[in-house]
Amino acid sequence: MFSSLPDEIIENILARISRWNYPSLSLVSKRFHSLLSSMDIYKARSQRGSNETCLYIWLKLPGHPCASWFSLRPKPNNQKRTKRRGMIRLKRDSSGFSVVPIPFSSTDSFPELHNITTVGSDIYIIGGPYKEPSSSVRIFDCRSHTWRDAPNMTVAREDAQTVLLDEKIYVMGGCDIDKYNANWIEVFDVN
Structure with a gap:
């Protein structure tokens, strides 16, 4: 159709x-x-x-081997049926949120999360976790729920810190420092 x-x-x-x-x-x-x-x-x-606003969560649930992406969704206004003293009553329930898994294509790969920075509707995952340095930068597009690769950083980093300022991501630390400290900070332009 x-x-x-x-x-x-x-x-x-x-x-x-x-x-x-x-x-x-x-x-x-x-x-x-x-x-x-x-x-x-x-x-x-x-x-x-x-x-509509949306909150994304990277969550490892008990009993599951790996973490997954979820969105926090407000529960719609519902009417609950309750029985009290033999009478059925309708009660409005508008509180709370649901944790909703985000479906992905089987070809999507999920990097281990370490350093996350959000710019607009994109979530940037930068570098590697502790004791696993990486120069990769992956971007999760919250609109399409897809991953894409950004240009790699010049230095592999583990457990680095980031700051977003004027549409630039400043990546600090998480690498071996040379004698001039030239590698300690790197700037990633999101445009």
């Missing part, structure tokens, strides 16, 4: 759907994935006033 519609009409329809459904919808087809990860859908949502 959707295959015969122009992209603009599908984007208009998808812009009306809650962003919470996008991870599942992006798995429907390559076309849906492409439309949902494009900036056009977010422009359409913004024009409609359909922006």
